[in-house]
Each structure stands twice: as structure tokens, then as C-alpha cells.
Amino acid sequence: MKFDTPAGTNPIDQGRVIGIPHDRIDGPAKVTGTAPYAYERHDAAPNAAYGWIVGSAIARGRIAAMDLRAAESAPGVLGIVTHANAGKLGKGNFNTAPLLGGPQVDHYDQALALVIADTFENARDAARRVRIDYMPQDGKFDLAAERGNAVKPPEGDFGGAPDTAVGDFDGAFARAAVRIDQHYTTPDHSHAMMEPHATTAAWNGDRLTLWTSNQMIAWSVGEMARTLGIAKANVRLVSPYVGGGFGAKLFLRADALLAALGAKQVGRPVKVALARHQIPNNTTHRPATIQRIRIGADKDGVIDAIGHEVWSGDLPGGGPETAAQQTRLLYRGANRMTAHRLATLHLPEGNAMRAPGEAVGLLALEVAMDELAEACGVDPVELRIRNDVQYDPEAGTQRPFSSRKLVECLRAGAERFGWDRRKAKPAQVRDGRWLVGMGMASAFRNNLVGKSGARIGVDATGKVIVETDMTDIGTGSYTIIGQTAAEMLGVPLDRVTVRLGDSRFPESAGSGGQWGANSATAGVYAAAMALRAKLAEKAGYPADQAQFEDGLIRHDNESRTLAALAGREGVWAQDSMDYGDLDKRYAQATFGAHFCEVGVDIDTAEVRIRRMGGAFAAGRILNPKSARSQVIGAMTMGVGAALMESLEVDTRFGFFVNHDMAEYVVPVHADIPPQDVLFIDELDDKSSPMKAKGVGELGICGAGAAVANAIYNATGIRLRDYPLTIDKLLKAQAA
Amino acid sequence: MKAFTYERATSVEAAARAAASVQGARFIAGGTNLLDLMKLQIETPTHLIDVNHLGLDRIEETPDGGLRIGALVRNTDLAADRRVRRDYAVLSRALLAGASGQLRNKATTGGNLLQRTRCPYFYDTRMPCNKRQPGSGCGALQGMSRSLAILGVSDACIAQHPSDMAVAMRLLDSAVDTMDANGARRSIPIADFHLLPGDTPQQETVLKPGEIITSVTLPRPIGGTHVYRKVRDRASYAFALVSVAAVFGKDGTARFAFGGIGAKPWRVEAADAAAGRGAKAVAEAALAGARTTHHNDFKKMLVERTLASVYRQREARA
């Protein structure tokens, strides 16, 4: 099915199951421990041996010698995989450094060996006995120091051209009545999802099966085939349950490759999980940025010139953090520029983490807007309303937004939060030992759509079954896919079985870039339309007039049960949703407004969030319950970025030092007050027949800036170097 | 983790004897620190002696009006004990400021005193660390040292002692009661229990091989207003950047002990003596001889600010 004209009224609009809050249908399996995760597939791959990854002890250089003798003779050891015996390996398109290093070493904790043993403990102990001598090479590890050497990167798959320019930015900025020109820095972030990267691998002849934890099944089948040099048809990936990803599991990583190589070597299934302390340096992270924002406005805050430059670093061949993305689309201004520059750094490789680009771009832009509001004496909410623009401001009026309800979000959010109680002047409100302040920020995240397929059938009992390789990374995919099928076929949700995350199922858009919910359900919609047509034909009803409700197909005064039509064989249909150029003709994005109240301890500068709320417009909200969970989780991650999360770089040794969950701090429950989420009614008919958009990443976008702005309002201290920790606040206070 | 043998000791004496006679033996209590370190092969005991079933889990009143806390009393139980909450509130509060509910349910009094530093270089066996591997150098001194100590440090090691409980015990002038392999008992004032790193940061306490902690004794209650104030990077479940334990007497005297800043739980007489002159004066006295790095120099300021907060809390309660 092709989606190339705006959606008209369709069965989804009935809203009998879609749009109603539902508990997640996979919940009972998860809380009873019966949902099988990748490392626990004893059922599917009995007798699996255990692999433990040996990571590099240096950031850059070569292996001079590897002595495996002590490890090989350790108790229970079955085999050791290294570059020397793995055979020739290709490299995937998505990983920058080889997933199995050697003799060249590209980053700290790069996998250099897999030790396989009969027990987990034996594998881990033997891994310690692998002796590696290195010839280290100097590397570059300091983004600030390399800023001057950064170059314009080639255009990547996401994020558009590295540079854009419209009008005369320099001239307009120089002439502007009010000018903001500031630098902001954000550190490297770790995804810190609950379930580590994990895979169980088994070979049957030349066919490989991987039970793994992965967001993008079809990508990773291709990457595995490419890396091993085998046919895609010989790779099966199974990933029905994923304990969080946030982008860390978009790609094939070392656990999967080494489990496959290990299973081949020892001739039995092998499972590999990364230990928590290996994750930050072995896998990907969100790269640190240096950002410069310049805004020129008239004295009422109306923007005439807006510029956003971003510097980030990555291994050679890697990509930039596209943190200026939102600045291309969020506010008006006839004169504009954005630029991304990429430095070579020999740290572990950077890549996508929840809302790549916007999550850190807005930490800068939305603080700059707060600074502009103050400079102009305009309320921050009002400033954003004044600078709203209903079309893509780089392309002009001929490219309108498909729908854009930023102003509605700002107004409704401000009202619910009680924004009018905010004092514009900082450091005015005291509550006991707390200085209290309020801050806000716009939320913005692009809406991406991708081709997505599904197979759907009805069986002899009238039960509906949906199969797609879409993943549920804790987001609620099972439930919204079930709701879509139920809505389309007129059955209650509990009559739908959803099967996900298996490469034998039709290829979906997968989970990433908040494109999954809308794209995958649109794929189910397409397949369901095909099934409806088949069922109508079987019943002898005209397909466009048949009604599906109460497990029946109806036409005029006649009806048949789906069960009867399905018969013993069942009826199945498969299709996918493919997209035309609506996302070129229309700018498509999701919007929102964050509000936050903080208290800052008058003595110690400890920051506590007191209230948080937001209003969001993201098209049809398919399941308000799981959508709210996505938003509050993302807001929480925004608090982490604002207040505490930072991978600390040791620029001597070239690695992230705080590589465990004791030292890489993320918010805990005590850091997060009740959060208020309002969804603004919106149907986006240019996004898909679901009229939905993504919502999984929107909540992090701007959340941290609202916190930063609230700290400023509470204290009068403006920090531009994230995270905004006690030491920085105290130093700024003393200065 | 290296393979090890395991025994469940049958008496305190037998435990101490076994620990002294088996090379590389270690006691295991809650295991919340030891097991983590074993998994990383920072600790590689050959033999574990389980001391959980020796009847060391009681809290008893002493003849002179103090409390004897068995070495195996769980942090949760100690914090909740009625007598502790009433007479030694600072200890209860310090315990509850540490770790998480689950960890406190396992963590023991003896194990808590002996928990090892959270220095990130200590935790990565590929990095130099004099404490883990004597003579290999100190990775932290020129590296990331934001969380590390500024008092009692040496050129060899700037690790902090991470315990909250021990700070309150230091404040209360507790004593650590032990038994050695010969069955001899001694009582070690907590001030003398932990060693400063000097040139031998691997030696952390005065315990002899095989010597087992049997209890910690608190002297008679001292009354007053008890405050434990812990400042960290998030609201809960994190080690202290700075913590202050304080007891304010009715007569204007006070005593202070500090966590997060010392190579061991930190207390100096001069700080107590400065109590009447306020937070700034107490901080100045406590910080005499402080040695900071670029990353942790904020701790000096934070000590003063935390003390200011402690004074404020005292006033609010008075």
C-alpha cells in the first residue's frame, strides 16, 4: 500500500480500541518472568556455552602479541575467538570500528577476544588469563582541543546536509537590536538501558540463529551477513523482548558477532552478554558537543537572524552529532545558518541515543531563547509564540508543516502549570532552605516515517494474529499493534495475538528515531486492509462497504462471523506501507512545551525538581497510557542530562572513566516528582493513515533546558556547561 | 572471579583461626562489597569464611550505658533499632543515607567499616592504582578525581573512604571490638582503626591477618541535637561528595565528623573547638592541610556550605 496523499476517514478513526488507554498486553509475561530475553533462551538453545569478551586495555595502537596459553588451559575453556582465528570478517555499515579488533586497536574496551567456557564463571576467569601486549599509539581524546581541527562531514543518513544557510545571517545578526551569542557544551552520554547487550547464537549447518536484544531486526540481519560474508537468508534474528535500548541496540554489536563466531568455533550454542562496566567503552554513546548559538532579534524578541554551530568528534569514518537540526525548523527568522563540524577523536564510537541531534541541540537552543527572552524583557512563553512559524523557515511558505501545534502546547502547558506565578526576575522566591524558580522550553523532534510490513490473519476461532519484525523495546509496540489490528477487524484487544521481533516475519520500520509506533502500525493497517478485502470477498460483500465489528463482518442486514469465514485454514494477508513524498512536501515534526519548577538549596546548591509538566502534540495518541510512559521516561532522561549524566573522559588514557552505574549517575525515583503530561488533540493526515506521529523521543527534547532555565530563575546563575552539577553551581556563585 | 573454597564458620574463634591459617582467606558477611570486587578480580580470595551464623547479630546494652552492636547486625536493623534512633540518631540517619534499601538489608556493621574506596581507577584493573597493585602508580591523581579525598591523602593515593555509617561512628567515639587467631580480644578506638594511605595505600586498617570484628561499641549517649547531612549528585543512592555528622550540645558545644573528603572518616578536635564560631570557622579548622586536585577543589567550599546547612538544620530543630 502506498501512502502518497493525505489520509481521509478510515477505520482507525472509529477510535473503539485505538486512542483508548490500555495496559500493555505483554505486561503479565514480563512481571511473571515468563517473557524470554536474549540471554535466557535455554528453551530455544539448550546447552549453550558461555562467552566473555576481553576488551582492549588501550585506546589506540596495535596488538604486539597475544598469549592465550594460560587461558586455553584454564578450567572449562572450550575455545577462544580472536582476530587471528576468526577468519576474514567484513565490516557492517553502521559500526565505525570493527566489532572484533586486532591487530589494529581502535578504542578502549574494543573486543579483542571471546573466551568460551562451560560456565559463566569459568569464561570470566579464563578471560583474565589472556595476555595481550600492545604497541600503543597516541590518540586524540579532547574535543575542546580538537575543535580547531574539525572538518565539515559528509552528509549522513539522518540529519540532512551538514550546513544550511538562508538569507544574510552575518549582516542581519550584526544589525539586530538584541543579540545573543553564547557557547554551550554537553558531555558524552551513555544509554544506560536496563538490559545489557546480549545474544545467544546457534548454528545449524550454515544457518545462524541469533536470539538477541536488538531494535532493528532487518538492519542487523544485513549487518551480520555482511560481517560474516554469508547470505542474509542464512541469518535469523529473534528479538521478541528488549529491555530498553535508547539507540544502543539499533545496530549489530560485539555480543552478537562474537556469539556467532564463538558458536561456530566450539560447535555448540554460545551466549554472550556485555558486563555493565564494558558497555560505555565497548559500545556506542551519545557524543559530546560544543555549540555556539547566535540569535539576532528586534526589541520585541522577533527573530531576524538565527545561527547554530555544532562541534562533535568521532572515530575516523564516524559521524557528527546533528545538534543543529531543530534550529532549522523551530523558529522564524529570514536569515539563518547552521553548521556541523566533526573532529577526529579516538574515543569509543559515538552514535544515536534517544533523540539524536535534538536532545542536546535543545539543551543549547532553548537556553539561548531564555536568554533572549530576558534580554528583550519578554515572557519566555510569549517569546516562543511570537517566533512560531507554520512553514519550514529554510524552505519558505511552499513547505508548510503537516500540522504544528506548538503554540497550543505552549498556552495549554503554561496554564496547567501555573506559569503566570513565575517571577521574571531571578532569585526572588524562597521556600525554607530552597531558592525556587520556574523554567520552560519548547519541545521539538522530527517525525520520521519508514516502510513497514506485517502479516495478519484470522483463525478458525476468530482470533486475530499479527506478525511483523517490529520490536518492542519497552515502549509498548505489542499493545498498539494489537490495538490497530483489533480496530481494523472489529475484535476486542484480547482476541489479538501479536508476534514481534523475528526476521521470519515481514520487515518493519523497527524501533528508532521515534518512527516505530506510527510506521509499524501503518504497516499493520496496510496488511489489515488487505485482510479485510479478502474476508469481504469470501463473504461476498463489497469490500468498501463491509463493516467489521463484534467479531463479525456485516453488510446491509447480513453478517458472518470472522471465525466462520476463516475456516480451518484461516485467512491471511500481508502488505506493507510505503511512503510517497508527503514528508518532502510537508515538514513533519512533533511539538511540545516543558515546564519545570526547581528548588536550589541555599547553602549547598543541591538542585531538586519540585514539579514538572508538559503539553505535547504528536498526532493521534495511539495508547495514551504507554505514550505517557514514554514522555515521562524521556522527561526523566532530560533531568539526567541537565543535572548529572556525563561520561568523564580521561584524556591521558582515552577512555570513559566512570563506566559503571555507581559512577555514571542517572536519576533515581527520589529525583523525580510527579510529572504531568497533557496531549493536545491532533490528527496528522499527512503522516500516515494512523494520523499519528512519534512520541518516544519528544519528551526528552527540551526537558533539560527547562530545568536549566528554572535553575537560572531560582538563582540568577546561568550555566552553559552540562551537566549543571553542585561544583559548577558553587563555583559560579563564588565568582 | 577466581575459583575459591568456602566454609561456614562454627565459632568466632574458629573463624579467626581459619582466616589466619589459610593463605588468601577472607571473611564474608553481606558480600555486597566483597563479591563485586571478586567479580572484577580486584579481590581474589582463595577461601571464604562465612561469618553470618556466629550469633554476632545482636544489639546489646553495655554495663556502662552504651550499646554493643554485633558485627553482623544489618545496616537496616541497626538504623531501625529503637535505642539507636532515640540515643544515637545521627547513626541511624547516616545509615539511611547510604546505599539502597536492598543493599542495607544485606550490608553488615563490620563489612560497612571495611568497604573499600569507590575510586574509579581502583575499579578498572587495566589502570594504574597503588592501592590495588602497589607500585603501579596512582591513576586518579592526574586523572578524574572529582569524588576523591582531600584530607589525609598522599602522593601514592587520594582515595576517599566511602562509608556513611563509619562517619557517625567516628563522631560518637565508637570502638571496634575484635578477636584474633589466638582468641585474644581487643578494642580499637575507631579513630585508630583506619590507616591513612601514606606509601602503603593497600593497608587500610590495623586489623591483623585473621583478626575478626566481633562488634562495635558505642559509648553512653551524649544527648544533644543530631544531624547527618549528605550532599551528592542525586537525591538518593549515591556516595557522598561531602557529608557532615554533627551533634550539638545544649551548652553550645558541638562535635563534627566528615565523609566524602577524607582518606578515612574524618574528625579533628580543632573543628569541634570552633563550633561556637559558626560554619566557616569549623570548615577552616576541619580542612587544615587539605590537598585538592583541579577536579575536587570544590569540596572545600562544599564542606563550608554543608556545615552552614547543618547549622541551619540545628536552628530549625531547636
Ligand SMILES: Cc1cc2nc3c(=O)[nH]c(=O)nc-3n(C[C@H](O)[C@H](O)[C@H](O)COP(=O)(O)OP(=O)(O)OC[C@H]3O[C@@H](n4cnc5c(N)ncnc54)[C@H](O)[C@@H]3O)c2cc1C
Ligand atoms: C551500589 C552500592 C551503593 C552503595 N552506596 C553506599 C553509600 O551511599 N554509603 C555507604 O556507606 N555505603 C554504600 N555502599 C556500600 C555498602 O555499605 C557496603 O557494601 C556494605 O556496608 C558492606 O557490608 P557487607 O556486610 O556486605 O560486607 P562484605 O562485602 O561481606 O565485606 C566487606 C569486607 O569486610 C570484610 N569483613 C566483613 N565482615 C567482617 C568481620 N566481621 N570481620 C572482619 N572482616 C570482615 C570482608 O572480608 C570484606 O573484605 C554501597 C554499595 C553498593 C554496592
Ligand code: SF4
Ligand atoms: S587514588 Fe588510590 S585507589 Fe585511586 S587510583 Fe590512586 S592509588 Fe588507586
